[in-house]
Amino acid sequence: MKRIISSLILFALLTSCESIVVDENQMNTPINNFELLWNDIDKNYGLFGVRNINWDSLYSIYRPQINDQMTDQELWDSITEMLEELDDGHTSINNETESFISGYEFNGKSIPEYSKSLITDKYLDWRIEVEGEENLSYGKIQGKDIGYIYLGQEGGRNSDVIAEIIEELQSFKAIIFDIRQNVGGSDKYSFRMAGAFADKSYLAYTSETRNGPTHEEFGDKVEFYTEPIGDFQYTKPVMVLTDRRTISAGEVFLIHMKNLPQVEQLGDTTAGDFSATSVRRFLPNGWTYNYSIQKLLLPDGTSLDGIGHIPDVYLKNSIEDIEQGNDTVLEGTFVHLLQKYGIE
């Protein structure tokens, strides 16, 4: 009997030892939620230097607004206002009903300035959607010796499909590669896509991931190259079309492409959000968030984060253009190809 009692006591002891090993759970109060988020970003965000953000000064502005009596909505408003100061499309926060992306309001305005169906109906002879890829299609510009590729996302099952597309479009004198509204995805996918156009290897960019608690602690610099991939590369003129919502891996694709001598960028400046994002983070009040964790630099050491790719030829649709059935960016590209290359 004694042995049984001892065993029971021991078992109770063991199962009550959780708190010895694992710290107390985080409190769900507005102040603690704010502190957790601010500290997490402080210790992990990768772009304080590149984007010239004084995170401590933002703390001194926003922390006094936080108290444990405030409502969820008031906390949400304060936190999103603070995150907006980063102007970083890779920093976002979600609650059960709302989603906020830093700097998105400006980029999002370009959504109605693009119409895929307008392009298909008015400007293309034919268009083929590539099965298995997220948003990849190609076709031929009506009445012109110009091929057309649209890539709305850097993702899919088989990025090698670009080789087949290029083979099919190789006889055209030029290709318009449209990445307007490209929402990003995988940098590897971007690398493969660009490899179909590369004449040789170029150092494209370097990336460094934040790996310590102070703002300028980063891991080793990793170099990324643009390289020819596949049996055939398309080296005739390629016009890449961009807008404000061309973002992330879409912009990385453009880094690769802009290395190439036959490529020009036409359209609007891109979003300027290059860094990889953190895994999703959690707050005790049920919100989730993430943020940029890297700095990505061009070979000359400069960063386009917060700036974006500035086009060689600035072209922009208005909402009215689209409503009236005109894609002036595409039409401007036709004019540019004719004037500069004599291609029509």
Place this chain on the structure above:
Amino acid sequence: MKKIAIQLLFSCCFISVASAQNDAPSNSNNRIGIQIGYDQGVLQDQNFSNLNYNLNGLNLALSYERYSSENKYSFYGRLLFQSALLSTSVSNSFESSSLGGGLELGLFRNIGKFGSSDKLSFDIGLRYGSSLDYLDWNYQDSFSFTGVHGLAMLAQIQYSVNGKQSIYSRLAIPFLQILVRPPYNTIDEFIFENEDKVLKLAFTGEFNSFNKYQAFDWTTGYRGKINDRLELDLSYNLKLQNVRKEKSMAQFKNQFNVGLNLNF
């Protein structure tokens, strides 16, 4: 305070099993077994989340033991798979999954038998263990992992209640291992580059000892013979893990297992 408490815990385990003995099959040198069990615990992994998670799941283990003549040496191998649901008190939408597995290979040397008919037996030994636990939320929107590949000190006490029943207790304390954890920010270029190479990720870590990794793996159980060959195996396992890095990980896990062994 934590250190003292953990030391106390260790002491309790040793004291509690001071009732034991060698149960090696009298005329069989081999034992294979299968065990299934229920896991319950608490997890905190800073790479994965700021929050604590309750862990509930199932495990399946396959085991093999071999005894030398006179039971002077024994070898055991164990293959373990586990799957669990992680939950927080914060939100149901934070429910996450934990998948894990491991291999243990241990060698014991008997250091003494005591009591009438040598009912009580002590063994010490060395274990090589390799394990990987992977946490995932929403298809890798958040994830983390802990891999441990290394050596542990082993101690075992067995007590034969009678010819048909016995109890045993085994303690393993890892002391040298390759510890595999995500990078500081959970993902980096190495992870991106090798996301499809699970084995490379699972074994790329750094050597360390008690400075960065403390663990404690204690199993105690009962074996009762059903017939000459078959026996029932009921066991309880307590596992503590504590990774001390900038992004720490701590886990406290209880396992309640039931199994069947075949002696041959």
